[in-house]
Amino acid sequence: xxVLHLEPxxxxxxxxxxxxxxxxxxxxxxxxxRELPAVLVRVALQPILFVTVFGALLPRMGFVQRSYGAAxxxxxxxxxxxxxxxxxxxxxxxxxxxWTREIEDRLLAPVxxxxxxxxxxxxxxVQGTIAALFVLPIARLIMGPIAxxxxxxxxxVLTVTILGAxxxxxxxxxxxxxxxxxxxGLMFSVLIAPMIFFGCAYYPWKxxxxxxxxxxxxxxxxxxxxxxxxxxxxxxxxxxxxxxxxTFALAVICALCWYFGFRAFVRxxxx
Amino acid sequence: xxxxxxxxxxxLRKVYPAPKLRRAAYSSAFPMPGGAALTGAMPGxxxxxxxxxxxxxxxxxxxxxxxxxxxxxxxxxxxTISILTTRGELTSGQAVVAGADVVRESAAVRQRIGVVxxxxxxxxxxxxxxxxxxxxxYFGIPHAAAASRADSLLAAFGLADRGGAKVxxxxxxxxxxxxxxxALMHDxxxxxxxxxxxxxxxxxxxxxxxxxxxxxxRGHTIVLTTHYMEEADRLCERIAILDRGRLLALDTPAGLxxxxxxxxxxxxxxxxxxxxxxxAAAALPGVLKAEAQRxxxxxxxxxxxxxxxxxxxxxxxxxxxxxxIHLAPPSLETLFISLTGRxxx
Numbered sequence: 001x002x003v004l005h006l007e008p009x010x011x012x013x014x015x016x017x018x019x020x021x022x023x024x025x026x027x028x029x030x031x032x033x034r035e036l037p038a039v040l041v042r043v044a045l046q047p048i049l050f051v052t053v054f055g056a057l058l059p060r061m062g063f064v065q066r067s068y069g070a071a072x073x074x075x076x077x078x079x080x081x082x083x084x085x086x087x088x089x090x091x092x093x094x095x096x097x098x099w100t101r102e103i104e105d106r107l108l109a110p111v112x113x114x115x116x117x118x119x120x121x122x123x124x125x126v127q128g129t130i131a132a133l134f135v136l137p138i139a140r141l142i143m144g145p146i147a148x149x150x151x152x153x154x155x156x157v158l159t160v161t162i163l164g165a166x167x168x169x170x171x172x173x174x175x176x177x178x179x180x181x182x183x184x185g186l187m188f189s190v191l192i193a194p195m196i197f198f199g200c201a202y203y204p205w206k207x208x209x210x211x212x213x214x215x216x217x218x219x220x221x222x223x224x225x226x227x228x229x230x231x232x233x234x235x236x237x238x239x240x241x242x243x244x245x246x247t248f249a250l251a252v253i254c255a256l257c258w259y260f261g262f263r264a265f266v267r268x269x270x271x
Numbered sequence: 272x273x274x275x276x277x278x279x280x281x282x283l284r285k286v287y288p289a290p291k292l293r294r295a296a297y298s299s300a301f302p303m304p305g306g307a308a309l310t311g312a313m314p315g316x317x318x319x320x321x322x323x324x325x326x327x328x329x330x331x332x333x334x335x336x337x338x339x340x341x342x343x344x345x346x347x348x349x350x351t352i353s354i355l356t357t358r359g360e361l362t363s364g365q366a367v368v369a370g371a372d373v374v375r376e377s378a379a380v381r382q383r384i385g386v387v388x389x390x391x392x393x394x395x396x397x398x399x400x401x402x403x404x405x406x407x408x409y410f411g412i413p414h415a416a417a418a419s420r421a422d423s424l425l426a427a428f429g430l431a432d433r434g435g436a437k438v439x440x441x442x443x444x445x446x447x448x449x450x451x452x453x454a455l456m457h458d459x460x461x462x463x464x465x466x467x468x469x470x471x472x473x474x475x476x477x478x479x480x481x482x483x484x485x486x487x488x489r490g491h492t493i494v495l496t497t498h499y500m501e502e503a504d505r506l507c508e509r510i511a512i513l514d515r516g517r518l519l520a521l522d523t524p525a526g527l528x529x530x531x532x533x534x535x536x537x538x539x540x541x542x543x544x545x546x547x548x549x550x551a552a553a554a555l556p557g558v559l560k561a562e563a564q565r566x567x568x569x570x571x572x573x574x575x576x577x578x579x580x581x582x583x584x585x586x587x588x589x590x591x592x593x594x595x596i597h598l599a600p601p602s603l604e605t606l607f608i609s610l611t612g613r614x615x616x
Contacts, residue, residue, distance in 0.1 A: 009420060009458035015382060015411035023408035031396040101392040105402075105453065107358065109409035110382035271359045 020111045024119040027106075032088075032127070043084050043131040047076045048138060054202075055143035069143045071238055073136075074230030075201030080135040081161060082199075082223050083192070085128030085168035086175065089120050093176030094184060097268050107269050117173060117265040124169030125162065132161050148237040156243060160229035163250045167222045170257035177264035199223025204231060206239035225249045275370060276331045277461050277492035278338075278355060283328040283364035285350050285516075289320035324350040326516040327364070332494065332509075334460070337487045339507030340496040341603070343613060346513040348496040349389060352465050355494070356386045369460045369492075382410065385454030389465040391446040393438040399449055400425060400434035403456050410457035417456070424452040427482070444475045451482070461492040468502060480506060500603045510603070514611045524603065531606035534559050534571040537579065540595035541566045541586055551585040558582070564612055566594075571605075 032039060055072050058064040096103040106116050140146065151157070179187055198218045200208070205228050208215035218224050229246035231238055325347045332338045340348045353359030355368050357377035366373045369383035393402050400421055407417035425434050428448040433441060441449065447467065454462060464483075468476045483506060487493055497503050503510050504524045512520040512527070520527060541548070545563035552561035552570050557578040561570040568586065572578040575598055586593050599605050608614055 009412065009416065011382075011458060012411045015378075019411050020409055023405065023411075026408070027394075027397070027405050030401070034396075100395070101388070101390075102394050102396075104358075104388065104392045105394060105406055106409060108356070108381050108386055110378045110411075112378060271353050 015110045017111050017115060020109055021115055021119055024106060024109075024116060025123060028119070028123045032123075039127075040134065042087070043080060043127075044135055044138060046083075047080045047135045048142065051076055051139045051142050055139065067147055069146045070148050070235045071204055071231070072202060073139055073143065073146060073149065074234045075199070075203075075227045076139055077132050077136055077161075077234075078164065078199065078223055078227040078230050079196055079201050081128045081132040081164050082168045082195075082226060084131035085124045085165045086172040086192070088127040089124040089169050089172030090176035090179075090187075091184070093120065093173070094179060094181055097177065098181035103269075113266050113269050114262050116269075117262055121166070121169045121173055121261075124172055125165040128165030128168060129161050132165070146235070148235045150234065150236070153233045153236070156233035157230070159243075160226060160233055160246065163247065163254070164222075164226035164229065167226070167250050167253045167257065170254055170261050171222065173261035173265060174257050177261065177268045195221055195223050200227040204228070204239045205241060219249075222250065222253045225253075275334065276367075277334040277336070278330060278332040278366070278368050278494065280328050280330045280351075280355075280366040281364055283325055283330075283351070283354065283366055284362045285323075285325040285347075285354060285359070286362045287322040287324055289322070324516050325354075325361075328513075328516075328518055330511065330518070330521075332492065334492050335487075335490050337483075337493045337506055337508045338495070339503040339510040340494065340513060341498065341500070341503045341510050341607070342496075342513035343498055343611075345515070347516040348513055349465055350516075351513070352386075352463050352494070352496060356384055356463055357381055358386075382457070383460045385457065385459030385462045387447075387450050387454045387462070387464040387467050389469070391443070391450050393446055393449055393453070395438045398435050398437055399430060399441060399445075402438060402449060403453055406453050407456045412457060420456060421452075424455060428452045429478075444471050447471060448475075448479075451479070455486075459491070461494065462486065464493070464495045466496055466498070468497070468499065476502075500607070504603055512607060512610060514613070519610045520606070527603055527606055528601060531601040531603070532560060532571050532609045533601070534573045535575045535601065536599040536605045536608065537570045537572060537575050537582060538595075538597040538599070539568040539570070539582060539586060539593055540597075541568060541591040542594055543591055545586075545591070547589045548586050548591065551589070552582055555581045555585065562612075569608070 051072065054064065055069045059066045059068060103116070107113060109116070140149070175187065175191070198214070199221050200218065201223060205215070205218070205224060208218065225241065225246045228241040229243065231240035232243055232246065328347070328351065340351060342348050350359060354361045354366055354373060357373050357380050361374065368380045371379035371383070373380050394405065397405060403421035403424060404414070404417045407420065408414070422434070425431050428451065430445060430448060430452070433445060438446065438449070447470070451464070451467065468479060471479065483493060483495070495503070495506065507524065509521065509523055510527060511518055520530065522530065539545070543566060545566055545568040548568055549561050549563045552558060552568060555578055557572050557574060559571040559573070561568065563569070568582070570578065570582055579596070583593055604614070
């Protein structure tokens with residue numbers, strides 16, 4: 001080490017929160033870009049395997065009707081979006097609060113701490129949206145022509161995608177602040193797996209009429225609304241919940257996760 | 272020169288609540304007036320089994336001072352730093368850093384301080400240089416200024432050829448240096464270092480001391496926590512000795528040393544409880560003071576050579592075997608031991 005030769009720095013008198021927010025987002029984008037292939041594999045591999053078996057192979061074998069693809073595709077998009085949003089927020093946060101404390105440099109930024117959480121959520125929304133848009137054409141390619149699939153309601157698709165990604169990013173914030181690194185495995189088996197299987201991703205909600213108790217129990221599951229919303233936007237011929245219902249339910253979920261998630265984040269961030 | 276102190280704390284108090292299960296056993300549903308006075312009687316543990324980490328800390332550190340917080344683990348050093356750097360909540364009291372209140376104006380405080388953590392926590396997804404540049408961006412510093420400053424700091428800390436390396440490829444000492452470089456990126460008025468030289472090799476430690484002296488000479492206020500006596504003695508203008516959340520002494524190193532109990536400390540380790548020997552030891556001619564802590568006998572004497580034989584004889588007479596003898600001339604260490612009854616490590 002040599003003696004320091006530092007020029008005095010022209011520091012801004014007051015730091016603009018928007019500028020700091022942009023810097024935080026740039027950091028996450030830089031890291032994501034570097035890990036892009038891994039991220040895409042993580043996002044796309046499971047849906048690809050699923051549509052290959054259930055959307056392409058089983059129908060050809062005759063075990064599943066060809067029309068099943070129309071019910072499956074929107075659900076697969078919903079799952080990709082949900083998993084991507086949750087993971088991109090929750091997993092780094094669990095590590096950060098659990099042991100690495102790498103986020104400390106951002107918590108020392110001269111802005112309110114909640115801004116750091118807000119950036120994480122926004123980044124989760126971006127990742128979830130990209131995941132959905134990435135999986136859609138791949139799934140369509142694997143499954144072949146799907147009866148009733150339309151992109152006429154692109155606006156609705158985008159609305160459901162962004163609202164869904166926001167819900168799951170906020171849920172990721174809540175999960176990321178609530179669980180310890182040792183509980184990550186448990187989270188997948190206890191929380192994520194039931195959420196996916198009872199998320200109306202593989203079947204329309206109306207079909208659950210065969211099990212009425214279950215049909216109403218699953219309404220606490222945010223994935224239900226994203227799956228149904230996607231169905232309404234992409235394959236409107238199939239039974240689905242109306243967009244107003246979907247929008248309202250997701251807005252309520254967002255508000256709840258926002259309130260508890262941000263409180264939990266600030267509490268975890270302070271020692 | 273400036274009348275405004277860089278740091279002022281008033282009756283700073285921090286209590287970590289007891290785990291919920293234990294708390295449930297005490298059902299104090301209502302806050303009691305005078306509860307603080309009650310806990311004050313029992314430092315370390317409050318009612319409900321809460322842990323009192325800081326008990327009414329009053330500090331005033333003028334701008335430009337090199338200030339040391341000295342104490343063993345659990346003394347409250349890290350708690351103090353975390354409150355002053357806005358990263359820890361305070362239970363009561365007030366703290367002002369660089370002219371801003373740590374609770375009400377925490378963002379303003381963060382803009383004016385630099386923090387070097389106890390354990391390096393670099394952003395491992397970024398390179399060393401990116402760590403510095405993004406840190407500057409979080410402080411609103413334009414990219415061009417940040418880039419040139421990052422390069423000067425990397426060079427100054429012997430990391431010029433490591434700028435492009437992922438942080439994981441840096442050695443522990445290099446990571447610690449990177450943390451200090453990072454803390455300096457936004458040119459903070461006050462620099463906090465929490466035990467920055469733990470785990471550094473002696474050569475790096477000396478180099479770091481030079482850097483800190485240099486920063487101090489440029490007018491930065493520096494607050495350093497350490498449990499190395501020598502480090503505090505060599506670097507700091509004033510030292511606060513903390514133990515169990517309380518301020519035990521606050522003075523210049525020379526002033527503190529002058530307050531150390533007279534004479535050299537003679538520590539005799541016995542094979543069993545030493546309290547049987549204290550009365551006889553204190554009565555020996557030339558012994559200024561004698562006390563026992565479990566199997567350790569501590570005696571102070573102006574001329575230790577003259578009392579050593581007598582002390583050993585008294586120990587043997589009390590049926591104790593002498594296992595070890597250690598002499599320590601008056602120093603911060605002997606002061607610390609006389610204040611707390613404990614040694615630093």
